[in-house]
Amino acid sequence: MKILVPVKRVIDYNVKVRVKADQTGVELANVKMAMNPFDEIAVEQAIRLKEAGTASEIVVVSIGPDQSQETIRTALAMGADRGLHVPASHDTEPLAVAKVLKALVEKEEPGLVILGKQAIDDDSNQTGQMLSALLGWPQATFASGVEIAGDELKVIREVDGGLEHITSKMPAIITVDLRLNEPRYASLPNIMKAKKKPLDQVSLDDLGVDAEQRLTVVKVEEPPAREAGITVASVSELVDKLKNEAKVI
Amino acid sequence: MQFGLTEEQEMIVDTVRSFVENEIYPLEDQIERLGEVPKEIADEIKSKVLGMGFYAPNFPEEVGGGGLNHLEFALLERELGRGSMALTHFWGRPQNILMACEGEQREKYLLPAVRGERMDALAMTEPDAGSDVRGMKTTARRDGDDWILNGTKHFISGAAHADFVIVFVATGEDMTDKGPKKRITCFLVDRGHPGFEISHGYHSVSHRGYDNMVLSFDDCRLPNSQVLGEVDGGFDVMNTWLYATRITVAAMCVGRARRVLDIATQYCVDRKQFGQQIGKFQGVSFKLADMVTEIDAADWLTLASAWRLDEGLEANREIASAKLYASEMLARVTDEAIQIHGGMGLMADLPLERFWRDARVERIWDGTSEIQRHIISRDMLRRLGG
Numbered sequence: 070m071k072i073l074v075p076v077k078r079v080i081d082y083n084v085k086v087r088v089k090a091d092q093t094g095v096e097l098a099n100v101k102m103a104m105n106p107f108d109e110i111a112v113e114q115a116i117r118l119k120e121a122g123t124a125s126e127i128v129v130v131s132i133g134p135d136q137s138q139e140t141i142r143t144a145l146a147m148g149a150d151r152g153l154h155v156p157a158s159h160d161t162e163p164l165a166v167a168k169v170l171k172a173l174v175e176k177e178e179p180g181l182v183i184l185g186k187q188a189i190d191d192d193s194n195q196t197g198q199m200l201s202a203l204l205g206w207p208q209a210t211f212a213s214g215v216e217i218a219g220d221e222l223k224v225i226r227e228v229d230g231g232l233e234h235i236t237s238k239m240p241a242i243i244t245v246d247l248r249l250n251e252p253r254y255a256s257l258p259n260i261m262k263a264k265k266k267p268l269d270q271v272s273l274d275d276l277g278v279d280a281e282q283r284l285t286v287v288k289v290e291e292p293p294a295r296e297a298g299i300t301v302a303s304v305s306e307l308v309d310k311l312k313n314e315a316k317v318i
Numbered sequence: 319m320q321f322g323l324t325e326e327q328e329m330i331v332d333t334v335r336s337f338v339e340n341e342i343y344p345l346e347d348q349i350e351r352l353g354e355v356p357k358e359i360a361d362e363i364k365s366k367v368l369g370m371g372f373y374a375p376n377f378p379e380e381v382g383g384g385g386l387n388h389l390e391f392a393l394l395e396r397e398l399g400r401g402s403m404a405l406t407h408f409w410g411r412p413q414n415i416l417m418a419c420e421g422e423q424r425e426k427y428l429l430p431a432v433r434g435e436r437m438d439a440l441a442m443t444e445p446d447a448g449s450d451v452r453g454m455k456t457t458a459r460r461d462g463d464d465w466i467l468n469g470t471k472h473f474i475s476g477a478a479h480a481d482f483v484i485v486f487v488a489t490g491e492d493m494t495d496k497g498p499k500k501r502i503t504c505f506l507v508d509r510g511h512p513g514f515e516i517s518h519g520y521h522s523v524s525h526r527g528y529d530n531m532v533l534s535f536d537d538c539r540l541p542n543s544q545v546l547g548e549v550d551g552g553f554d555v556m557n558t559w560l561y562a563t564r565i566t567v568a569a570m571c572v573g574r575a576r577r578v579l580d581i582a583t584q585y586c587v588d589r590k591q592f593g594q595q596i597g598k599f600q601g602v603s604f605k606l607a608d609m610v611t612e613i614d615a616a617d618w619l620t621l622a623s624a625w626r627l628d629e630g631l632e633a634n635r636e637i638a639s640a641k642l643y644a645s646e647m648l649a650r651v652t653d654e655a656i657q658i659h660g661g662m663g664l665m666a667d668l669p670l671e672r673f674w675r676d677a678r679v680e681r682i683w684d685g686t687s688e689i690q691r692h693i694i695s696r697d698m699l700r701r702l703g704g
Contacts, residue, residue: 103332139325146329254337256371257384260329 070180070239071126072115074149075170076108078133078140079190092288104140106252107185109147110245113252114215115183116148123217126150128177132157132169132280138268145263146255152268157280160191165280167199172276174204179240181222186211186244197244207237210244327390333370334397337409341366342401349404349527350672360479363408364434373410374432377417381424382432388562392624395566396617399573403676404527407476411566413440413484415504415559418547427482427506439480440560441471441533449689452500456487456535463542465489467505467513467535473683477516477531482508485533486552502552506544513538524679526672562627564637567684568620568644571677575613575644575651578673582606582655596658605654613651616644635697642690645680652677 080086080095081103087096104112118124129144130153131137141152155169174182187194201208207222213232214225217239226233227246255263273280301307311318323331341363349355367373376391377383386394391411398406412431416438419428430436447453456469467487477483489503507514519530547555583606586597596602619640626633652674656663663670681687698704 139328142325143329143332146333254366254370255329255333256369257330257375257386258371260326260333261385263329264326 070124071128071177072118072124073170073174073177073179073182074108074111074115074127074129074144075166075182075184075196076112076129076131076140076144077105077185077188077190078102078131078137079105079188082106082189088289088291092290094286094289102136102140104143105185105188105190107187107189107245107247108144109185109252110247110249111183111185111243112144112147112149113250114212114243114245115181116253117250118181118215118217119148124181128153128179130155130170130173132161132166134158141268142263143255145266145268146260147253148256148259149266151266154268154270155273155276156270157273159282161280162282162284163193163195164199164283165278166196167203168278169273169276169280170196170200171203172278173271174200181239181241181243182206183243183245186246197242201242204242206240206242208242208244209235209237211246212243213246213248215243215245215249323393327393330386330390331393331397334372334394335400337366337370338397338401338406342405345405346402346669346672349402350666353526354478354529355404355408355527359405360408363405364410367409368434373434374412376411376414377432381417381428388565388624388627389621392565392569392620395569396573396620399570400577402527403525403570407479407528410434410437412438413559414562415440415484415546415555418504418555418559419506422543423506423546436481437476437479439474439476439483439531441474441477441483441485442556443473444469444471449686451486452502454486454488454500454502456485458487458489458503458505458540461539465505465540465542465544467507467538467540469535471533472519472530474516474519474531474533475528475683477533478518478529480509480516482506483516483533484546485535486556487535489550489552501550502556503549504546504552504555505540506546507535507538507540511538511540522679524676561634562624562637564641564684564690565620565624565627567680568616568623568637568640571644571648571680572613572617572620574673574676575609575616575648578651578655578670579606579609579613581668581670582609582658585659602658605658609651609654612647616640616647619643635694638685638690638693638697641685642687642694645677646687648677648680 079102081101084101089096112129115124115127119127127149128151129141129149131141132155138154141154145152153173170182182200184197197210198208209222209224209226211227212224213227216223220239222237222239222241224235224243226235301310345359372384375384375386375394379385398409416428416431431438442451444454444456446455456467456471458465458467469487471485485505485507486502487505488500490501491498492501509516513536515534517532517534519532522530586602586606587595589596623633623636623640626636656670656674659668659670662668665671
């Protein structure tokens with residue numbers, strides 16, 4: 070079985086993100102970029118399935134500027150087999166990404182698509198679900214446990230009330246949550262091999278996808294600074310403040 | 319001229335750095351308090367690094383090593399330099415000199431060291447022989463086919479965890495125009511070998527948990543097969559294989575200085591006095607400017623000297639310059655970082671006082687600053703017949 074894993078190049082999670090002076094977006098100049106952490110978890114899960122003998126090939130795909138190839142190479146250095154780069158000059162919205170992935174799924178015919186539940190830059194949390202709808206495949210989102218027995222997929226999902234155990238037929242879409250696994254470090258032999266692994270480019274035109282932006286960013290601003298808290302003298306004062314000042318009860 | 323790294327080199331840097339940040343930083347306070355590295359922690363670091371195929375990265379692939387060139391190894395050492403030496407010791411980088419192993423020595427020492435099964439340590443320094451290596455008093459005398467070793471080595475880093483040591487001893491003396499000159503031979507000695515003892519050394523102000531040990535040889539009998547290289551050829555193996563280790567000191571200084579600078583820079587933004595960030599005061603901000611400039615200079619000197627080795631160019635002077643400058647730069651950077659933090663910088667609640675203490679030894683070991691200056695100036699003057 071082949072597994073398709075989309076990976077996104079985002080600002081490294083350690084970087085303190087700053088809004089650009091003209092409020093059109095966030096500062097990207099001279100900022101360290103890295104693979105979306107949820108996507109790392111998706112790559113790790115795919116590698117584990119391959120190591121367990123369940124998967125035979127892992128194909129990673131990234132949509133974005135040329136530097137996205139670095140993100141693909143990182144996944145190859147972790148242990149993925151092959152990379153696909155779909156060049157795109159601007160931010161690709163979740164629906165466009167889902168359409169690209171649908172076209173690639175039809176071409177590559179994977180048995181599973183494993184995605185991060187969201188990217189830490191725009192936090193959209195939509196691509197996996199949209200891809201599932203476009204393909205008409207079952208989806209198991211927010212996975213914190215994945216098991217495959219024959220052609221049945223068992224996923225543990227993190228939901229508000231606790232953990233939900235679901236089973237699904239394959240092919241299917243999985244989006245992964247933080248606690249599914251701990252991604253491995255790239256190994257030295259794999260780093261050295263990564264460059265030799267195939268990395269092909271597929272254009273949006275080849276895939277017949279219109280990735281034009283449909284959303285307009287009006288303004289980006291810093292969230293308001295959090296104000297200091299206060300100490301209340303009594304429960305009645307607390308209730309009063311919650312009712313009349315915060316207006317939450 | 320090409321100053322950029324290849325994608326592979328970038329990935330090596332990223333991987334080592336994130337390993338040090340995630341696996342080493344969180345353990346540092348504990349090791350600092352304990353003054354030693356518990357075996358479980360040592361074994362865990364070692365097994366993770368082995369799993370990553372990053373153990374013995376400085377050895378060629380033919381013997382199971384990582385096959386990094388000098389430049390790549392310097393990059394790796396630089397990133398490891400960010401973390402505690404007591405802990406990063408277990409990211410095993412056996413002494414390159416083991417490549418001089420021949421015949422059965424390969425099976426017994428070289429290959430197990432590369433596989434992480436046996437750890438090594440290198441012993442040269444003695445109480446009365448520091449910079450003056452040839453002044454060593456530890457001797458080996460012939461007894462039939464065997465050698466009998468007697469003497470004491472001290473300041474032996476890594477010996478606390480070593481399964482065997484690579485030791486240099488005097489095996490005779492030649493008369494020269496300049497007076498008697500000792501002949502040196504290199505031996506491999508197993509821990510636990512009769513007549514050989516490893517004991518705790520002194521309490522160093524630098525690198526707690528990265529112990530310096532004392533080695534005692536008391537009529538320690540070794541067969542001739544324990545000689546590494548040729549009899550009386552100690553200086554040859556030394557010069558062939560230990561030439562480059564000063565680059566690792568320089569590289570580690572650069573890595574640690576970057577970590578210190580990050581902390582100091584952040585503090586300049588967070589700390590407010592007289593109603594503004596202290597980084598807005600020129601007296602403070604200019605310190606940052608000097609620090610980053612010196613770190614960059616040391617970084618390039620270090621990488622350039624490693625690159626020269628890869629290119630097969632003469633590099634002794636350049637390596638000495640890198641070691642000298644990087645270790646003295648680290649002293650200034652750690653000192654200024656404390657100055658920026660004021661009183662708080664001296665408190666053990668922050669890691670700065672540790673970096674400051676740790677920095678002190680870098681100007682001493684692997685050849686003092688004075689020895690490096692000697693090497694540099696001799697190289698300059700000799701060309702003019704000086």
